[in-house]
Amino acid sequence: MTRRIVLAGASGYGATYLREIAQLEARGLVRLVGLCDLQPLGPDAGKQFGDRPFDTRLDRLLAGTSPDLAVVATPIHTHLPLSRQVLHAGCHLLLEKPPAPSAAEWQEILTLSRHEELSCQVGFQSLGSGACTRLTELMAAGELGEIRGIGCYGAWSRDAAYYQRSAWAGRRELNGVPVADGALTNPFAHAVATALALDRSTGWDDIADLDVELLRVRDIQVDDTSCLRLRTARDTVITVAVTLAARTPAEPVIVVHGTRRRAELHYTRDLLLLDGQREHHGRTSPLENLLAHLDDGVPLHSDIAACGAFTRVLEHINATPEPRLISERWLAHEGDGSRTHIPGVEQAVRASAEQLATFAELGEPWAV
Ligand SMILES: NC(=O)c1ccc[n+]([C@@H]2O[C@H](COP(=O)([O-])OP(=O)(O)OC[C@H]3O[C@@H](n4cnc5c(N)ncnc54)[C@H](O)[C@@H]3O)[C@@H](O)[C@H]2O)c1
Known part of the structure; x- marks a missing residue:
């Protein structure tokens, strides 16, 4: 099954996800339907994915692209607000580590993902x-x-x-x-x-x-x-x-x-x-494991x-x-x-x- 995916945070560690998503696309496992970042895409990412929807606001991108899952690879203090947007949009979440900068924020992401019955994997590879x-x-x-x-x-x-x-x-x-x-x-x-x-x-x-x-x-x-x-x-x-x-x-x-x-x-x-x-x-990468979890119920390696x-x-x-x-x-x-x-x-x-x-x-x- 080909999952529709968006990525928030396209440079820094996000560049690792861009490479992996390109490989998974080639295998027909995902389709990158949108990218979110505060900065324009760099030349490499632009060459590869410049034809995909791009937005500086994740909530708008999610509404416009209806993905199955989102990867959030942005600075730690943005994890909770962006995770809220992903989970409220009904998407499964792959969140970079550490999941949140405080216990209260971790608890909110956990509670919301359970309430929405969505999977949340944390990127402890x-x-x-x-x-x-x-x-x-x-x-x-x-x-x-x-x-x-x-x-x-x-x-x-x-x-x-x-x-x-x-x-x-x-x-x-x-x-x-x-x-x-x-x-x-x-x-x-x-x-x-x-x-x-x-x-x-x-x-x-x-x-x-x-x-x-x-x-x-x-x-x-x-x-x-x-x-x-x-x-x-x-x-x-x-x-x-x-x-x-x-x-x-x-x-x-x-x-x-x-x-x-x-x-x-x-x-x-x-x-x-x-x-x-x-x-x-x-x-097995956190993203591959999340895909196997969604497709076949394989346990998550790093559930929130x-x-x-x-x-x-x-x-x-x-x-x-x-x-x-x-x-x-x-x-x-x-x-x-x-x-x-x-x-x-x-x-x-x-x-x-x-x-x-x-x-x-x-x-x-x-x-x-
Ligand atoms: N798993 C690992 O081995 C590993 C390694 C390095 C970093 N990380 C994690 O990855 C995450 C990102 O770290 P980084 O060093 O790449 O950060 P960074 O500061 O380089 O930011 C990454 C990208 O996110 C974008 N961004 C920032 N705020 C945003 C927002 N509100 N909406 C959309 N995009 C936004 C930035 O413009 C940048 O392109 C952190 O959680 C970090 O701990 C994980």
């Missing part, structure tokens, strides 16, 4: 990885033994231009509305959501207690170097230690410490290491309802005092000063995942 599914199954079957804990580490590098690219980058709020663009809630949101999913603790009530250390190396409102530790209702300890101020960036890893086996999930690479043995897997525990973490971070600026004496700068890193942070995030410890417990001097 790591949850569609075969490596993630396999590890979840192994854990559930007890193959790793008792789970002693799950630790995630991530070390990326973002320069000054990253935070200058848009008005909402690096913001907790913008013009009085929440944005929640911190390292744990946006760039490393997949780490948090995937660790929770591995433990099958995705509901709001599946977290027993949680704590965060929020730090920053830049003049921004949010954390760029952070450590989350929580205990799920099934008594699993989960830590997520991440930074955007690494000198030597590497892809993030989730370590599952079992009493019998150790697993490492490299969630951006669909790679699973079981006691060091490598398994490469494929992945299954973002409860993630949103609880986000809400906790929103309520935590602003991140502390790391003292200049622990920082190093490169080039024209646009790149800042914390020497040794790569080892610190890794140690956190291995020992399920916070930066302060590890005695990291920049964290205490």
Whole structure:
């Protein structure tokens, strides 16, 4: 069946959807019936989809094109208003992550989608990885033994231009509305959501207690170097230690410490290491999975309802005092000063995942 689809947000991450939609169109699975953005289409998108209806207002585009589903890949603080328009128009929704910048907004999207009996998938693409599914199954079957804990580490590098690219980058709020663009809630949101999913603790009530250390190396409102530790209702300890101020960036890893086996999930690479043995897997994208759900009732990989525990973490971070600026004496700068890193942070995030410890417990001097 060919589904009629519209895309809101055609550049930035939306460009990924444009490429995927072009491929799905070629397979006859979707037909792009309209595009919405505040900016005109760029040259590539114009060449490919310049013949399709374009509007700066999503509600008007939805009314004029009657799609089956809409993809919303716009800034976080626009997710609720645009989701309302999609769901009120009777369309299924694929919403980029994080689904909303506050618990109240997440709850409203969830309630509305249920009320309208429409599907809402959230774009946590790591949850569609075969490596993630396999590890979840192994854990559930007890193959790793008792789970002693799950630790995630991530070390990326973002320069000054990253935070200058848009008005909402690096913001907790913008013009009085929440944005929640911190390292744990946006760039490393997949780490948090995937660790929770591995433990099958995705509901709001599946977290027993949680704590965060929020730090920053830049003049921004949010954390760029952070450590989350929580205990799920099934008594699993989960830590997520991440930074955007690494000198030597590497892809993030989730370590599952079992009493019998150790697993490492490299969630951006669909790679699973079981006691060091490598398994490469494929992945199904959030859009393909949503189409299969609509056609054949295949379960969604990332239903909006299954973002409860993630949103609880986000809400906790929103309520935590602003991140502390790391003292200049622990920082190093490169080039024209646009790149800042914390020497040794790569080892610190890794140690956190291995020992399920916070930066302060590890005695990291920049964290205490
Ligand atoms: N899944 C992933 O791996 C991944 C990666 C990067 C970003 N994202 C998510 O994608 C979303 C977009 O992020 P981005 O960095 O591309 O943002 P962005 O600021 O680059 O904006 C994306 C596009 O949305 C348009 N836009 C803004 N407000 C709009 C509105 N009200 N109506 C229609 N269009 C509007 C912008 O003009 C732009 O073309 C965010 O939720 C982000 O967290 C997901």
